[in-house]
Amino acid sequence: MFAIKKPSVLAAALTVTALSLFGASNTVHAQALKGTVKIDGSSTVYPITEAVAEEFGAENRKVRVTVGISGTGGGFKRFSTGETDVSDASRPIKKKELDKAIENGVEFIEIPVAYDGLSIVVNKDNDFVDALTVDELKKIFLDGSTVKTWQDVRPEWPAVEVKLYAPGTDSGTFDYFKEVVAGKTGSIRADMSVSEDDNVLVRGVAGSKGAIGFFGCAYYFENADKLRAVPIDGGKGAVLPDKGTIESGEYAPFSRPLFIYVNAKAADRPEVNAFVEFYLENAPELAEEVGYVRLPSEIIALTQGNYRARKTGTQFLDENGEKVRGPLTEVYR
Amino acid sequence: MNALMKNTPNARSGRFFKDHLFVIVCLLAAGVCIAVLGVMLASIIVQGMEHLDTQLLQNPPSRKPEKAGIYPAMIGTVYICLVCAVTAIPLGVGTAILLEEFKPRQRTLARLHGVVQLNITNLAGVPSVVYGILGMTAFVELFQVLGSPSDPIWTIGTTDNWYYIQLPFGRGVLAGGLTLMLVVLPIIIISSQEALRAVPNSLRQGALALGSTRWQMVWGTTLPAAIPGIMTGTILAMSRAIGEAAPILIIAGVVYITFTPEHLMDDFTAMPLQIYDWASRPQESFHHVAASGILVLMAILLTFNAVAVIIRQKFQR
Numbered sequence: 001m002f003a004i005k006k007p008s009v010l011a012a013a014l015t016v017t018a019l020s021l022f023g024a025s026n027t028v029h030a031q032a033l034k035g036t037v038k039i040d041g042s043s044t045v046y047p048i049t050e051a052v053a054e055e056f057g058a059e060n061r062k063v064r065v066t067v068g069i070s071g072t073g074g075g076f077k078r079f080s081t082g083e084t085d086v087s088d089a090s091r092p093i094k095k096k097e098l099d100k101a102i103e104n105g106v107e108f109i110e111i112p113v114a115y116d117g118l119s120i121v122v123n124k125d126n127d128f129v130d131a132l133t134v135d136e137l138k139k140i141f142l143d144g145s146t147v148k149t150w151q152d153v154r155p156e157w158p159a160v161e162v163k164l165y166a167p168g169t170d171s172g173t174f175d176y177f178k179e180v181v182a183g184k185t186g187s188i189r190a191d192m193s194v195s196e197d198d199n200v201l202v203r204g205v206a207g208s209k210g211a212i213g214f215f216g217c218a219y220y221f222e223n224a225d226k227l228r229a230v231p232i233d234g235g236k237g238a239v240l241p242d243k244g245t246i247e248s249g250e251y252a253p254f255s256r257p258l259f260i261y262v263n264a265k266a267a268d269r270p271e272v273n274a275f276v277e278f279y280l281e282n283a284p285e286l287a288e289e290v291g292y293v294r295l296p297s298e299i300i301a302l303t304q305g306n307y308r309a310r311k312t313g314t315q316f317l318d319e320n321g322e323k324v325r326g327p328l329t330e331v332y333r
Numbered sequence: 334m335n336a337l338m339k340n341t342p343n344a345r346s347g348r349f350f351k352d353h354l355f356v357i358v359c360l361l362a363a364g365v366c367i368a369v370l371g372v373m374l375a376s377i378i379v380q381g382m383e384h385l386d387t388q389l390l391q392n393p394p395s396r397k398p399e400k401a402g403i404y405p406a407m408i409g410t411v412y413i414c415l416v417c418a419v420t421a422i423p424l425g426v427g428t429a430i431l432l433e434e435f436k437p438r439q440r441t442l443a444r445l446h447g448v449v450q451l452n453i454t455n456l457a458g459v460p461s462v463v464y465g466i467l468g469m470t471a472f473v474e475l476f477q478v479l480g481s482p483s484d485p486i487w488t489i490g491t492t493d494n495w496y497y498i499q500l501p502f503g504r505g506v507l508a509g510g511l512t513l514m515l516v517v518l519p520i521i522i523i524s525s526q527e528a529l530r531a532v533p534n535s536l537r538q539g540a541l542a543l544g545s546t547r548w549q550m551v552w553g554t555t556l557p558a559a560i561p562g563i564m565t566g567t568i569l570a571m572s573r574a575i576g577e578a579a580p581i582l583i584i585a586g587v588v589y590i591t592f593t594p595e596h597l598m599d600d601f602t603a604m605p606l607q608i609y610d611w612a613s614r615p616q617e618s619f620h621h622v623a624a625s626g627i628l629v630l631m632a633i634l635l636t637f638n639a640v641a642v643i644i645r646q647k648f649q650r
Contacts (some may be wrong), residue, residue, distance in 0.1 A: 069586070
């Protein structure tokens with residue numbers, strides 16, 4: 001009984017605090033939560049955080065929640081100096097960002113909140129591209145690629161010119177695509193039409209027969225009448241992105257988790273803690289509502305446990321700073 | 334003139350044809366501009382009418398397009414534009430007066446005058462995002478030499494007072510407004526200089542001949558005569574300030590905010606940022622909310638301009 005390890009005592013204490021806080025908010029004489037929660041980061045995660053902040057704000061009117069859209073990298077820059085309490089991220093934290101945080105004494109808890117699929121789309125009139133393998137994507141998108149027409153990708157396809165559309169190179173979406181296609185050291189070709197606004201990419205691909213582009217699935221689902229998603233063959237047969245295949249991880253390697261990172265010191269403030277607890281509880285429904293895919297309940301339970309135990313650090317980098325890959329269920333063991 | 338032309342029938346057809354052609358070309362040019370504006374306005378109004386209601390004006394942002402509002406961004410925009418106007422107009426007009434009315438005669442000072450003039454002209458062409466980065470370094474962080482925004486070295490009042498000021502400023506209304514000031518200063522200076530230059534020299538000479546000092550000449554004669562031109566430049570400058578998204582994205586970086594700023598250092602967002610966010614959403618109905626936001630932004634802009642036009646009319650009489 002007395003041999004409990006330190007972290008779990010802390011966890012227990014914090015859970016009690018959290019519980020008493022939630023309990024308190026239900027009583028009439030409750031002292032309303034006050035303070036601020038500063039959030040910045042990925043514009044991909046923003047709709048989920050906005051939805052959570054909106055619902056949280058309805059219950060806690062005195063807590064001032066602000067959410068920015070500086071991008072995953074820009075968000076981490078502010079987060080690693082302790083300027084923000086929570087950082088939205090559409091990819092795991094990078095080694096460099098982690099080092100910066102350690103240097104500034106910022107400890108954090110990593111929480112996956114939803115899945116997003118990266119859809120590879122072509123024009124509606126493009127009826128020949130029935131599926132693409134990851135190797136073919138490499139052939140098209142890698143730096144130094146000689147692909148000019150679709151015939152160069154597969155000889156049986158017609159000689160229609162290939163036009164590339166891609167999100168901004170600062171976005172987590174681009175980073176994720178680059179990592180899957182080009183790996184750690186490779187780079188993506190530069191002669192693409194690039195836009196920070198995914199709607200511009202949608203219009204670009206919809207307007208040109210030989211076009212191919214990639215962006216978050218939410219944009220494909222909204223524009224399914226104008227575009228066609230290409231089934232991706234990651235080695236186990238071609239798979240189309242939809243809620244089922246993204247959640248199960250079948251849509252590999254282009255289904256990715258979205259995260260929030262919580263400053264561990266800030267998490268001790270009651271208003272931040274209440275916000276994160278609220279986030280954990282409501283993320284599945286709200287993420288689905290704004291166009292993303294909910295996480296399986298076992299992962300939610302795992303991350304809830306991680307958060308309450310204040311398990312700091314990232315699960316995506318090992319002791320040597322090497323990237324850890326794989327489905328969330330394996331990474332979060 | 335006409336009577337003279339009638340006497341030379343040879344020249345008549347060719348020259349008159351050219352004359353007509355020129356008028357038609359000018360009309361076409363003007364027509365194209367107005368048509369483009371008309372099409373843009375019409376498409377925005379068609380898209381924007383759906384969500385243009387009291388909810389839009391009173392609500393904070395929301396994940397549901399039908400509930401989404403622009404109130405905090407609207408108030409934020411008004412605040413930063415006020416800060417911008419209050420700082421940029423005196424500074425800009427003052428600089429213009431120095432450069433136009435107090436031209437140095439001494440050689441080195443004259444050269445310095447030339448350098449300043451050249452730089453202001455160049456600054457007018459600098460992209461606004463550069464000013465955003467400058468504002469970030471200069472106002473938000475104070476070059477990182479004196480404390481940090483979360484740990485200010487000097488404060489006046491507390492966060493409960495509207496006049497609360499801290500050094501460095503942090504990502505607040507004051508830093509945002511001052512950054513916009515940087516964006517519009519060159520425009521105000523150049524247009525004010527042109528307005529001052531357009532004042533006939535005889536007025537200046539008259540004032541000086543009556544024994545006024547140069548200060549009295551500027552304050553009593555030149556400046557009132559130049560006010561209409563200065564106001565025109567200021568209207569253009571403020572129109573630019575209200576529509577700037579890039580520097581505000583760097584300074585404030587915030588889109589979701591449910592409260593309005595309570596003091597000069599408080600977090601804020603501005604309408605162009607909110608509109609940008611809505612326009613880049615995947616859902617079509619958010620694009621319509623963005624159009625409604627643009628209508629509100631234009632209404633505020635026209636109100637600002639109307640006030641300036643009224644002031645200008647008053648001085649023109």
